[in-house]
Amino acid sequence: MINKYRWYEYIYIYIGIAIFVTFMLAPFLEAFLVSMRPLSGIFSVPYKIITEDMSFDAYFSMWHSVPKLHIYIMNSFFIASSVTIISLAVVIPSAWAFARFEFKGRDAFLGGFLAINMVGGAVLIIPLYKLMQSLGLLNTYWAMIIPGAAFTVPTGIWLLRSYMMKIPISLEEAAWVDGANRLYILRRVILPIAMPGIIVVAIATFITGYAQQFLFALVFNSKDVLNPLPVGIYQFFGRQTVLWHELMAASLVGILPVLIIYIFLQRYIVAGLTAGAVKE
Amino acid sequence: MNALDGKTNYFPYLLLLPALALTMLIVAWPLAETVRLSFTNSSLNPVENYVGFKNYIKIFGGKFPEVIVRTFYWMLISVTFKMVVGVAGAMLLNCAVPGRNLFRILIMPPWIVPIAIGVFIWSWMYNGQFGMISGIGQWLGIFAGPFEFLAYRNTAFYATIVTDVWVGTPLVTIYLLAAMQSVPGDLHEAAWTDGASRFYRFRRITLPLIMPAVATMALLSAIWTFNSFDIIWILTEGGPRGSTTTMIVDTFKTAISRNRYGEGAARAVMIVVFLTSFSAFYFYMLSRFAKRALDKTGGKK
Numbered sequence: 001m002i003n004k005y006r007w008y009e010y011i012y013i014y015i016g017i018a019i020f021v022t023f024m025l026a027p028f029l030e031a032f033l034v035s036m037r038p039l040s041g042i043f044s045v046p047y048k049i050i051t052e053d054m055s056f057d058a059y060f061s062m063w064h065s066v067p068k069l070h071i072y073i074m075n076s077f078f079i080a081s082s083v084t085i086i087s088l089a090v091v092i093p094s095a096w097a098f099a100r101f102e103f104k105g106r107d108a109f110l111g112g113f114l115a116i117n118m119v120g121g122a123v124l125i126i127p128l129y130k131l132m133q134s135l136g137l138l139n140t141y142w143a144m145i146i147p148g149a150a151f152t153v154p155t156g157i158w159l160l161r162s163y164m165m166k167i168p169i170s171l172e173e174a175a176w177v178d179g180a181n182r183l184y185i186l187r188r189v190i191l192p193i194a195m196p197g198i199i200v201v202a203i204a205t206f207i208t209g210y211a212q213q214f215l216f217a218l219v220f221n222s223k224d225v226l227n228p229l230p231v232g233i234y235q236f237f238g239r240q241t242v243l244w245h246e247l248m249a250a251s252l253v254g255i256l257p258v259l260i261i262y263i264f265l266q267r268y269i270v271a272g273l274t275a276g277a278v279k280e
Numbered sequence: 281m282n283a284l285d286g287k288t289n290y291f292p293y294l295l296l297l298p299a300l301a302l303t304m305l306i307v308a309w310p311l312a313e314t315v316r317l318s319f320t321n322s323s324l325n326p327v328e329n330y331v332g333f334k335n336y337i338k339i340f341g342g343k344f345p346e347v348i349v350r351t352f353y354w355m356l357i358s359v360t361f362k363m364v365v366g367v368a369g370a371m372l373l374n375c376a377v378p379g380r381n382l383f384r385i386l387i388m389p390p391w392i393v394p395i396a397i398g399v400f401i402w403s404w405m406y407n408g409q410f411g412m413i414s415g416i417g418q419w420l421g422i423f424a425g426p427f428e429f430l431a432y433r434n435t436a437f438y439a440t441i442v443t444d445v446w447v448g449t450p451l452v453t454i455y456l457l458a459a460m461q462s463v464p465g466d467l468h469e470a471a472w473t474d475g476a477s478r479f480y481r482f483r484r485i486t487l488p489l490i491m492p493a494v495a496t497m498a499l500l501s502a503i504w505t506f507n508s509f510d511i512i513w514i515l516t517e518g519g520p521r522g523s524t525t526t527m528i529v530d531t532f533k534t535a536i537s538r539n540r541y542g543e544g545a546a547r548a549v550m551i552v553v554f555l556t557s558f559s560a561f562y563f564y565m566l567s568r569f570a571k572r573a574l575d576k577t578g579g580k581k
Contacts, residue, residue, distance in 0.1 A: 005377070016372045017383050020365070024387045024450065027401040030412045034404060076394070090298040097295035109296060116307050117500070118555050120507030122528045123548045126535050127313035128306070150306030153299055182291060207392060214396040214510045219536065230396030234514070237400070244404065251400060255393040262392045266385050 028252075035059070035249035059253065062246040065236075069250050071225060072232030073257060076213060079144050079228050083209030084202050086149040087156055091201065094153075095160035096190055100169065110161075116154045121147060121215055132220050143220035144213065144228065151212075152205045159204065163197030164190070203269050210258060229254045311552070317545035324539045335546035343522070344530075344547070348554065351526040354441060355505045361445045362501050363494065366452030371482070373453065374460045384457070391450035399514040402443045406430050406515070430516055433523035440512050440524050444505060452497055459493035460486060499562055506555050527551045 005013065036054040063069065097103070098110055121128070128147060129138075137143045171193065175185050191198070213228040221227060224235075233254065236247055262269070318335055322328040373384050390398055408414045408428030417423040429439045463486055471481050509528045512518060518525035518533060525533070528551060535544025 005375070010377060013372060013375050013377055016368070017377075020369050020372060021383060021386050023365075023446065024390055026412065027398060027405055027446070028389065030405055031401045033412075086302075090302050093295035094299040097292040101292035101295075103289060103292040106292075113299070113303065116303055118503055118559065119307055119311060119552060120509065120528060122507065122509040122532055123551050124307065124310040124314060125532065126317060126541050126545055126548070127310035130313075131305070131310060146302075147306050150302050153303055157299065211392065211394050212510075213394055228394075230394040233400065234396060237403075248401070248404070251397050255397055258392055259389060262388065263385065266388065269388075 031248040031252055035245050035252060037245055039243060039245055058245040058249040062243075062249045062253075065243050065246045066233070066250045068224065068227075068232060069254065072227055072229040073254050075141075075226060075232075076210060076228040076230075076254075077257070079141060079148065079213060079217075080206050080210035082141070082145045083148040083152060084206045086145065087152045087205045087209075088198065088202055090149075091153060091156035091160055091205075092191070092194075092198065093186065094157050095164055096186060098157065098161045099164035100172070110157075113154045113157050116151065121151060125215070125219060128216075129219060137220075139221055139223045139226065141226060144216045144226075147216050147220075148209050148212070152208050155208070156201050156205055160194070160197055160201050163200070164194055167193055200268055203265055207269070314545045314548050317542055318549045320542045320545075322541035322545070328542070331542070335543045336550075339543065339546055339550075344550075347522075347525055347527055347530050348550070350523075351506065351528075351554075352558075354437070354524075354526055355502060358441045358444045358448070358505050359498060359501045361441070362448045362452050362505075363498055365445065365449050366456050366497070367494065369449065369453040370456035370460055371486075373457055384454070387453060388450045390446050391448075395447055395510045396514060398447060399443060399511050402439075402446070403430070403515055406439050431520060433520055436516050436520055437523050440515050443515060444508055444511050447511065448501060448505065452501060455497050456490060456493060459490040463489045495566055499559065502562070503555060503559070506551070506558075527554070 035058050036056070037051060038053055038055070038057065066072075094113075098106065132138050132143045137146070172185055172189055175189050176182075180188070214230045214234075217226075217228050217231040218234070221231070224232070227235075233247060233251055236242065319330055319332060320328045321331045321334075369387065373380055373387070405411045405413050406429035408426035408431070411429075413429065414423060414427045417427060418425070427435075429435045467485050467489075468481055471485060476484070506526075507528055508526075509532065512524050512526060512529050513532070516524045518529040527547065531544050531547040531551065534540050534547055538544075
């Protein structure tokens, strides 16, 4: 049959996949191995993968050397969630406008939003710093949330607009004919029907907001209790004695929650990232 | 046109208002301010004066052209690898073999975890004495002794690219995988019935049909790679001796580390200028290729 492979083809495919998966996961394996060794064992030469002195000690002692680890994890989730909520609040009405209405300058507005992708946060860091300063937002969560949200808007609008364009317009028209006003339609017709698309955009936004927490937190925040996970751990690098095994343990524990969530939601993530883009 | 348009035509603008307000505040105004600052001598000193094109003249008289070339070189190599590995990975994960759903899950973590955390781990991997790569390299006899990847100009340059490819590939792969899955199955069946080999079908059916997705993803990747900051900053801070200083790292160093806001702004403006020109050039080439492909197949319009 068409999808039947010969035995040697199976071997090629699995070898290829094995190389690919190894490249993607090797760093995590390395982090795990380092976290299992005592500090003296890490710096042993020559390199060995399995050593006799392996233990989970670092996972207990790290709570002393990185005492705020749980706070960093919570901060990361709080910032990413807030980014997602703000982003959705502005993306949903805009996506509806682009998907359903004809108005002057529509393409120009859409192009303008997409052009935001070209400007990275690091390019604007000087005026953004001054802006946060004059708004009095330095060293608050807002300084990490608001810029983070703004940069997720273009992709959100793009994905959700494509999703809404595939929804038949008849339901909205029926509600309109029945005399519902447009805000009511947005709330009671569009929101429920577009929910699968909205969930997908929410997940994509959350991951972006979670994965890219570094620059804004590094520059706009100097209060340790507000730091997200990456910056919280980054501070421990460059100290006189870097406790590598504990830092690796802390990193792994720090990313564990999001990995668990990912395993449960991966179906939506894959579907969502591709829904808007491919059909265009 | 549809019923919802009604009589009042300001309504769509009302819907756009929240998104416009947010992006104006965080992107448009700071961008305009960056352009303004680039014509000043702004620094920690509270007095700032307009200095015309002095900043631009100064940076182009220095090492900046070298940085621009390096940035494009870094970006092109990185994006090429992301696309090649992405296409190959999507092909493999598209094969109907047992366990493929598991493999699709397993390749995504580099994209899910905070970029900075992944890069911390890579900075350990590149360690010559104790890291995995040097260690295994010594076992296999590739390196005679410990090899410190981030200590030499050449290897640091490629090491930052490898990490960037690692971070960027999962998204490219999953996107192209979806593109491959949207290729209608009957096309493959028809070709298969006619006796076309698997490779032939890939080259003549899959590849042409996923080309638009590849082209889109390549541009997006190029833009993201061009603006990539965290990876290089954490691994090398632009060193050793400037070998991994891309435009964005260079801007950050000038503006934030040395507090030369005016000069940093001029460098930032050049990032936007070069990235916009590159994208425009890309679209131009794309439309020419698309036209040529249509002419070739005889499909007019």
